[in-house]
Every structure is written in structure tokens, then in C-alpha cells.
Amino acid sequence: xxxxxxxxxxxxxxxxxxxxxxxxxxxxxxxxxxxxxxxxxxxxxxxxxxxxxxxxxxxxxxxxxxxxxxxxxxxxxxxxxxxxxxxxxxxxxxxxxxxxxxxxxxxxxxxxxxxxxxxxxxxxxxxxxxxxxxxxxxxxxxxxxxxxxxxxxxxxxxxxxxxxxxxxxxxxxxxxxxxxxxxxxxxxxxxxxxxxxxxxxxxxxxxxxxxxxxxxxxxxxxxxxxxxxxxxxxxxxxxxxxxxxxxxxxxxxxxxxxxxxxxxxxxxxxxxxxxxxxxxxxxxxxxxxxxxxxxxxxxxxxxxxxxxxxxxxxxxxxxxxxxxxxxxxxxxxxxxxxxxxxxxxxxxxxxxxxxxxxxxxx
Amino acid sequence: xxxxxxxxxxxxxxxxxxxxxxxxxxxxxxxxxxxxxxxxxxxxxxxxxxxxxxxxxxxxxxxxxxxxxxxxxxxxxxxxxxxxxxxxxxxxxxxxxxxxxxxxxxxxxxxxxxxxxxxxxxxxxxxxxxxxxxxxxxxxxxxxxxxxxxxxxxxxxxxxxxxxxxxxxxxxxxxxxxxxxxxxxxxxxxxxxxxxxxxxxxxxxxxxxxxxxxxxxxxxxxxxxxxxxxxxxxxxxxxxxxxxxxxxxxxxxxxxxxxxxxxxxxxxxxxx
Amino acid sequence: xxxxxxxxxxxxxxxxxxxxxxxxxxxxxxxxxxxxxxxxxxxxxxxxxxxxxxxxxxxxxxxxxxxxxxxxxxxxxxxxxxxxxxxxxxxxxxxxxxxxxxxxxxxxxxxxxxxxxxxxxxxxxxxxxxxxxxxxxxxxxxxxxxxxxxxxxxxxxxxxxxxxxxxxxxxxxxxxxxxxxxxxxxxxxxxxxxxxxxxxxxxxxxxxxxxxxxxxxxxxxxxxxxxxxxxxxxxxxxxxxxxxxxxxxxxxxxxxxxxxxxxxxxxxxxxxxxxxxxxxxxxxxx
Numbered sequence: 001x002x003x004x005x006x007x008x009x010x011x012x013x014x015x016x017x018x019x020x021x022x023x024x025x026x027x028x029x030x031x032x033x034x035x036x037x038x039x040x041x042x043x044x045x046x047x048x049x050x051x052x053x054x055x056x057x058x059x060x061x062x063x064x065x066x067x068x069x070x071x072x073x074x075x076x077x078x079x080x081x082x083x084x085x086x087x088x089x090x091x092x093x094x095x096x097x098x099x100x101x102x103x104x105x106x107x108x109x110x111x112x113x114x115x116x117x118x119x120x121x122x123x124x125x126x127x128x129x130x131x132x133x134x135x136x137x138x139x140x141x142x143x144x145x146x147x148x149x150x151x152x153x154x155x156x157x158x159x160x161x162x163x164x165x166x167x168x169x170x171x172x173x174x175x176x177x178x179x180x181x182x183x184x185x186x187x188x189x190x191x192x193x194x195x196x197x198x199x200x201x202x203x204x205x206x207x208x209x210x211x212x213x214x215x216x217x218x219x220x221x222x223x224x225x226x227x228x229x230x231x232x233x234x235x236x237x238x239x240x241x242x243x244x245x246x247x248x249x250x251x252x253x254x255x256x257x258x259x260x261x262x263x264x265x266x267x268x269x270x271x272x273x274x275x276x277x278x279x280x281x282x283x284x285x286x287x288x289x290x291x292x293x294x295x296x297x298x299x300x301x302x303x304x305x306x307x308x309x310x311x312x313x314x315x316x317x318x319x320x321x322x323x324x325x326x327x328x329x330x331x332x333x334x335x336x337x338x339x340x341x342x343x344x345x346x347x348x349x350x351x352x353x354x355x356x357x358x359x360x361x362x
Numbered sequence: 363x364x365x366x367x368x369x370x371x372x373x374x375x376x377x378x379x380x381x382x383x384x385x386x387x388x389x390x391x392x393x394x395x396x397x398x399x400x401x402x403x404x405x406x407x408x409x410x411x412x413x414x415x416x417x418x419x420x421x422x423x424x425x426x427x428x429x430x431x432x433x434x435x436x437x438x439x440x441x442x443x444x445x446x447x448x449x450x451x452x453x454x455x456x457x458x459x460x461x462x463x464x465x466x467x468x469x470x471x472x473x474x475x476x477x478x479x480x481x482x483x484x485x486x487x488x489x490x491x492x493x494x495x496x497x498x499x500x501x502x503x504x505x506x507x508x509x510x511x512x513x514x515x516x517x518x519x520x521x522x523x524x525x526x527x528x529x530x531x532x533x534x535x536x537x538x539x540x541x542x543x544x545x546x547x548x549x550x551x552x553x554x555x556x557x558x559x560x561x562x563x564x565x566x567x568x569x570x571x572x573x574x575x576x577x578x579x580x581x582x583x584x585x586x587x588x589x590x591x592x593x594x595x596x597x598x599x600x601x602x603x604x605x606x607x608x609x610x611x612x613x614x615x616x617x618x619x620x621x622x623x624x625x626x627x628x629x630x631x632x633x634x
Numbered sequence: 635x636x637x638x639x640x641x642x643x644x645x646x647x648x649x650x651x652x653x654x655x656x657x658x659x660x661x662x663x664x665x666x667x668x669x670x671x672x673x674x675x676x677x678x679x680x681x682x683x684x685x686x687x688x689x690x691x692x693x694x695x696x697x698x699x700x701x702x703x704x705x706x707x708x709x710x711x712x713x714x715x716x717x718x719x720x721x722x723x724x725x726x727x728x729x730x731x732x733x734x735x736x737x738x739x740x741x742x743x744x745x746x747x748x749x750x751x752x753x754x755x756x757x758x759x760x761x762x763x764x765x766x767x768x769x770x771x772x773x774x775x776x777x778x779x780x781x782x783x784x785x786x787x788x789x790x791x792x793x794x795x796x797x798x799x800x801x802x803x804x805x806x807x808x809x810x811x812x813x814x815x816x817x818x819x820x821x822x823x824x825x826x827x828x829x830x831x832x833x834x835x836x837x838x839x840x841x842x843x844x845x846x847x848x849x850x851x852x853x854x855x856x857x858x859x860x861x862x863x864x865x866x867x868x869x870x871x872x873x874x875x876x877x878x879x880x881x882x883x884x885x886x887x888x889x890x891x892x893x894x895x896x897x898x899x900x901x902x903x904x905x906x907x908x909x910x911x912x913x914x915x916x917x918x919x920x
Contacts, residue, residue, distance in 0.1 A: 109859055112856070113901040116856065117905070179490050185471050188473050189471055191453075195453050196483045206491075296740075300735065302734070308719065319475035321526065
């Protein structure tokens with residue numbers, strides 16, 4: 001049944017979008033950065049991973065594929081994966097170092113403009129990227145020999161699930177950590193966070209770069225899944241599809257981001273079959289852009305609708321309550337260190353006193 | 363040098379003989395467009411005191427706050443705190459030096475719970491770096507527990523225990539004022555700068571706030587408060603600085619300042 | 635020498651188109667205070683509708699005017715449906731909505747008219763002879779029309795009652811709302827004017843580029859942003875100066891440096907401005 005491998009491939013792509021959404025969620029949902037250029041990190045990650053893993057020109061595999069690209073390093077795919085993250089992170093560092101201090105509107109415009117510049121550069125550096133034609137022989141791990149072709153999509157899906165799950169776990173850990181709390185304070189009110197001593201420019205840059213690294217990883221998973229990399233895959237609408245995923249799933253919630261991507265993929269791939277509907281097939285034949293354009297109209301309408309009617313998303317972010325060890329009555333927690341009881345209004349915790357009952361405070 | 367003998371960084375002794383102001387503002391000047399908002403203002407805040415900063419609208423009090431806390435850079439003049447210069451430092455550096463401030467309209471973190479608002483304010487946390495947060499070593503976990511204990515104390519001190527799990531955006535105006543006071547205290551400041559803490563607040567809460575401010579001061583924190591509520595100023599402050607048209611008009615006890623003819627003229631008479 | 639002259643003339647023409655579009659964008663920004671990412675679609679719609687009306691038999695000037703009218707009305711309707719309900723919710727919903735709207739409009743055009751470039755129905759015009767030089771007529775016409783439109787707008791905003799109300803609303807939307815100046819009529823008039831100017835801008839753009847594509851407005855939008863930011867948001871004269879610089883920059887860069895990087899020059903200017911001097915070259919009313 002040819003449908004199953006197709007669905008498996010689709011699920012793989014959905015998870016990759018999930019990773020992109022996870023990255024954008026860290027930048028926007030958690031830290032409040034308006035990144036309208038997300039696709040650029042995806043793109044450099046994909047190209048970095050492809051170029052680094054392509055068989056070198058002149059090698060047997062190159063000749064066998066009748067390839068025409070000029071740069072390939074022939075390194076193993078895991079190396080490509082790691083370098084993709086580095087590439088995404090470095091680009092984010094370059095863009096972020098100059099832009100994160102811009103206020104929201106301007107950050108949106110600047111990131112959008114820089115993504116377009118990146119796309120322009122990638123298109124024109126055709127010695128590296130294959131320009132208008134792309135590169136079609138990106139290695140797909142395990143495909144030659146170790147894993148039979150029939151099992152391959154399932155194997156790749158399994159690998160993708162593992163990678164995305166691991167990165168999701170790391171991201172959640174980060175978001176729930178004091179670092180994540182600091183990022184959220186920047187999002188909620190940067191002036192107040194700064195007045196409390198948080199180094200907000202640095203925090204923003206860190207989140208931006210972390211998002212870039214994750215998006216770079218997504219690029220690597222993408223290109224090795226498809227086996228092709230082409231600059232036309234990285235158009236601005238990709239950025240906004242990821243935005244839709246984050247907003248639908250629940251901005252600020254890492255699980256929401258991944259879920260939103262799955263929902264998005266279901267919707268956009270579901271419309272793929274519209275061209276087969278008898279009513280529309282006449283239109284489709286006269287205008288081949290019809291169905292893809294319809295999909296984009298749908299994405300635009302969804303963006304508008306979600307923002308207007310469903311802004312909190314499927315899995316909204318919830319405020320975090322006090323955890324174990326601190327009781328709501330304000331009493332001294334179990335294992336208390338000899339601090340004065342918290343009851344009663346008269347006892348002010350001395351501002352200058354040690355807060356940790358004698359333990360060393362770093 | 364006098365300064366070395368005084369105290370350790372975090373435990374000033376209340377009641378010890380002052381050896382120079384904790385905060386000193388020296389000939390600060392700031393203009394916006396054509397307007398001279400602060401024009402050669404100078405004064406000092408004694409350590410351990412509750413000092414009031416008053417003046418008619420447009421006197422430059424808010425701008426002065428912004429100049430001290432690094433929100434705006436002065437055109438001229440200097441800000442010194444505990445022996446070091448704060449002039450031109452960004453707001454987060456000023457805060458880390460031990461100066462905490464609240465805002466006239468409380469700036470809480472709306473999507474975060476009351477509890478998290480307090481925790482977020484905790485200073486010097488190894489878990490607040492990207493790698494620190496990811497790995498959460500022993501020092502970070504210890505700091506987190508210490509901050510949790512302090513946050514619990516502050517919740518009780520401020521009477522906000524029942525709101526701990528609620529998103530801060532759901533708090534009433536008065537509760538937000540208390541929360542922002544709590545957050546400022548979490549930073550363990552030496553100087554607490556309060557920008558109109560009683561503005562828009564009912565009588566009962568004002569009394570509560572005043573008592574809390576006294577308690578905080580009793581614990582060793584120096585307080586500088588901008589207020590329009592004269593009762594609050596008279597009852598709380600041992601020293602009052604009066605600003606007018608960007609510079610300091612008078613400094614003295616509340617009674618002295620109340621009787622000062624220049625002050626009276628500024629408030630009642632011809633000026634702006 | 636002729637090549638340089640040609641490039642300069644086209645640069646000035648491009649600058650004029652940017653300038654006109656920037657005026658329209660500023661009008662929209664003044665009222666809503668957010669950067670409207672769907673503004674470029676007014677350009678696209680203006681150009682395509684003009685082609686449609688010419689195809690239906692109207693002479694070119696009439697087709698342009700009808701197109702401007704149609705897009706102006708569309709602008710008001712879209713604002714009422716999509717932007718007005720969100721005005722109190724902060725700029726992020728508006729920003730994202732405008733992006734969504736841009737995708738919808740652009741792709742509706744693509745669905746109906748296809749992706750293939752369409753030729754703008756310009757009558758063939760032979761260049762003027764000025765001494766030994768050939769001066770192409772189209773760019774000069776473009777500059778003339780753009781200047782006339784900007785002059786008309788200036789007169790409208792300065793001397794008519796509704797124009798003054800529009801300006802007041804644009805200068806200080808909150809105050810205008812509070813004092814009752816910003817009536818629904820004034821807002822509608824502002825949207826109408828902003829969209830109609832955009833439509834004319836699109837027509838002029840099509841005249842300089844010859845070919846229409848559904849993406850034309852969207853691609854041009856960043857170029858307009860660059861010009862407005864270069865000149866300083868809120869400063870119409872700054873926007874004109876910025877537009878001229880960007881227009882010349884694009885044409886000179888394309889001719890003498892590399893044809894492949896086209897709009898990227900404008901984007902680079904935009905980025906540089908944002909980083910070095912976000913307030914623009916001339917201090918605006920901001």
C-alpha cells in the first residue's frame with residue numbers, strides 16, 4: 001500500500017516542522033522576539049548539512065549520480081547534522097547581535113529583510129548551492145545497503161522521532177529552568193526585567209541563537225529526508241507557516257508548538273488533494289498555480305482567524321504554581337533553615353541578610 | 363579610607379553613624395528636545411534613612427529616577443552609590459549594584475504567576491544562564507531553593523499567599539503594587555527607590571504599604587520615595603528633598619520643608 | 635554616457651514610485667501605528683485591475699482611475715473587516731493579520747491570473763531626442779504622474795477640511811479619537827486614499843518593470859520600508875529623499891555591480907539604517 005510510506009514521510013516532515021516551531025517558540029513564545037526571518041536559519045542548516053555530506057566532486061558516487069555541484073566534503077551525516085546547528089546558530093548570532101535591541105516592529109522588518117538577503121545570497125552563490133537548480137544528490141543516511149528501501153521511510157521516521165523528542169525534552173528543560181523564567185520575564189516586560197538586574201540584551205541574544213541552532217538542525221533533517229536541497233524551498237511563506245503552527249498550538253508552550261506543526265501539516269497536506277476534486281480540476285488544468293495558491297490563501301486565512309479568534313492556541317501556557325516544599329500558607333517550608341516564620345505582617349525579611357540560612361550563597 | 367571600615371557588602375548596621383551619603387546625585391542635567399527636565403540637581407541620601415522626594419508636577423522627579431537607575435543618560439553630572447559611580451550604566455547594571463526601583467504604574471510580568479514573578483527577581487542565580495539552566499548543577503539548585511524560601515517569606519510579608527499560583531495579570535492594582543514591592547525586595551537591594559507607591563491606592567492599602575516600607579527600612583534598606591501624598595511623606599520620611607523646575611529647592615525634615623517659604627511658593631505660587 | 639543617463643533616469647523613476655508608495659504607506663501607518671505588511675498588495679491589485687479594465691475596453695488612463703477607485707474601496711472594506719476589530723489588542727495581532735491578508739490577496743491574484751508574468755499594456759513610445767541623447771519617455775512620465783499625485787495629496791491634506799482631520803488623526807490617533815475628530819468617515823477616507831495611492835504606485839511600478847507578477851507588491855514592500863525608514867518615519871520629505879536614494883541605489887547597483895542582487899541592495903540599505911540610525915536621515919515627527 002503506497003499510502004503508508006507516503007503518510008510516514010509526511011509525519012517525518014511534520015515533525016521537522018515541529019522542530020522549526022519549537023525553535024520559533026523559544027524565540028517568540030518564550031522570549032517575545034518577533035522573528036520574521038526564521039526560514040533563513042532553516043535554509044543555512046539545510047545547505048550546510050548537504051554540502052558537508054555530499055560526495056566530493058570527482059568521487060565515484062559523484063560520477064555515478066552525474067552530479068554537477070562544485071563543493072562536497074563527503075563527511076558522515078551526523079557531522080552534517082551538528083554543523084547544520086552550528087550554521088544556524090552562527091547566522092542567528094550575526095543577525096541577532098545587531099538586531100535584538102530593535103523594538104518589535106523594527107525587529108520584524110529587519111529579520112524579514114535579512115532572511116531575504118540570505119536567500120538572495122544563497123541563490124546567487126550557485127557554485128555552492130546549485131542556485132536556481134539546487135542539488136539533487138544529498139545523501140540519505142543508511143539508504144545504501146544497511147537498510148532496505150522498503151523499510152527506509154520508517155527508519156528515517158524513527159530517527160526523526162528520536163531527535164525531535166530529545167530536542168523537545170531539552171527545550172522544555174530549558175524553558176522551565178531559571179533561565180527560561182528569565183526569558184519569560186523579558187517577554188512579559190523587558191523594562192521591568194532590566195530594572196531587576198536581568199541582562200536583557202544578552203538573554204535575548206541567547207534565545208535567538210538557541211532558536212537558530214534548533215532551526216539549523218531541522219534543516220539537516222529536512223534535506224537528508226528529501227535528498228534534495230534547493231533555494232526555492234526556503235521562501236518567506238515557510239516562516240509564516242511556522243508562525244501559524246506556533247500560534248495554533250499555543251505560543252509559549254513547547255508541546256503546543258510541536259502539536260501546532262502536526263495540525264498545520266494535516267491541514268496543508270489535506271488540501272493537496274483538492275486538485276482531484278472534479279469541480280476544481282478544470283481550473284487546475286488551466287492554471288497550474290491554482291491548488292498551491294489555494295493552499296496559501298488558506299494559510300493566510302488561518303493566520304488571520306487564529307490571531308483573531310483563537311489567540312491562546314490549543315495548549316496555552318499556564319502560570320507556574322509554587323512547587324513542592326513550599327506550602328501555600330506561607331509557612332516555613334519543610335526542611336527550613338532556621339529563618340523566622342513567615343506568618344504575620346510584622347516580620348520583614350531583612351533585605352541584607354542571608355537568604356539561605358547560612359549556606360554559601362554563590 | 364573611611365569607606366573600607368564601614369561594613370560588608372550586604373549587612374549595613376542600622377543606626378550606625380553615617381559616613382557619607384549612600385546615594386549622591388551631583389549636578390545632574392538632562393534635556394529632552396528643548397525642555398530642560400533636570401537642571402543641576404544635587405542631593406544625597408543618607409544610608410538607613412527613608413528619604414522623600416517631592417515637588418510639583420514637572421519638577422523633574424521621574425526624570426531624576428530614570429537618570430539614577432540608568433534608564434536615561436544624563437547630559438552632565440554624576441550619580442554615585444556606595445562609593446562607586448553609576449553614571450551612564452545601563453539599568454540592569456544599576457540594579458545589580460544594589461539599587462532597586464518600582465514604577466508608578468506597577469510593571470508586573472502578566473503571564474507569569476505571582477510566585478514566579480518573585481522568583482524571577484532573585485539575583486545572582488547560576489541557573490539563569492543558558493548552560494546553567496540546562497544543566498542545573500548543585501549551586502543552581504541550592505540558589506533556587508534559597509530563592510523559593512525567600513519568595514515564600516515575601517508572599518507572607520505582603521499578604522499575597524493566596525495569589526501565589528494566579529497569573530499576575532489577574533491581580534488587582536493594589537496587589538500589583540505589593541507584588542512590585544516584593545520583587546524589588548527579592549533583589550536584596552541596599553537602596554529601594556519607590557515611584558509614587560501610594561498613587562491610586564486606597565487608604566487601607568496605603569497604611570499597609572507605609573508599614574511595610576517601615577519594616578523594610580528597619581531591616582536595613584535605605585528608601586527613597588517619590589510621592590504626592592503629603593501625609594505619607596510627613597509620616598514616613600526623616601528627610602525630604604524638594605525639587606522644582608529641575609533642581610533641588612530645599613532639603614530638610616518634613617516640618618522644616620513644610621514651613622519653607624520657597625517651597626510654599628513653588629507649590630502654590632507662580633511657578634509652572 | 636547614455637547608459638549612465640539611462641540608469642539615472644530609471645533610478646529617479648524608481649525613486650518616484652517608491653516615494654509615492656511611501657506616502658500611501660505613511661498614511662496607513664499614521665492611523666493604525668503598525669507596519670502593514672499587506673500594503674504591497676494594493677500595488678499588485680492596482681496593476682492587475684488596470685490590465686483587466688484595459689482588456690475590457692477602457693482606455694489606459696480611465697482604466698487606471700477605475701482601478702484606483704476599486705482598490706480604494708477595497709482598502710476601506712478590508713480595513714473594516716480585518717483591522718478595525720483588532721485595534722485595541724496591540725500591534726502583534728495586527729502585524730500577523732496583515733501578513734495573513736497579504737498571502738490571501740497575493741494568492742487570490744495568482745489563482746485568478748496565474749503566475750506567469752503579464753505584460754502591462756503600454757503604448758509604444760519613442761524616446762525624445764535631446765541633442766545627442768535619447769531620453770526614454772516612460773520613466774519621465776512615471777516621475778511626472780508620481781509628482782502630480784503627491785502634490786495632489788499634499789494639497790488635499792493641507793487645504794481641505796477632511797484632509798486636515800486626516801492629518802490630525804494621523805499625527806496623534808489617540809488624541810484624535812478622544813476628541814472626536816477620528817470619525818468613521820475620516821478613517822475611511824484615510825484608508826481609501828492610502829489604498830488608491832498604492833494602486834497608482836502599482837501601476838507606475840508596472841510601467842517601469844513592464845511585466846506584472848502576483849508577487850510584485852510584496853517584493854516591493856521591503857523596498858518601500860527601506861526608503862521610509864531611511865528618510866525617517868513620520869517625515870514625508872525624508873521619505874521622498876530616502877526613496878530617491880534607494881531608487882538610485884537599486885538601479886546603479888543593478889547596472890554596475892550585479893544584476894542578480896536587485897532588491898537585495900534595498901534590503902541591505904534597510905538593515906544598515908535600522909542598525910546605525912533607526913531614526914532616519916532627517917528627524918521626523920516621531
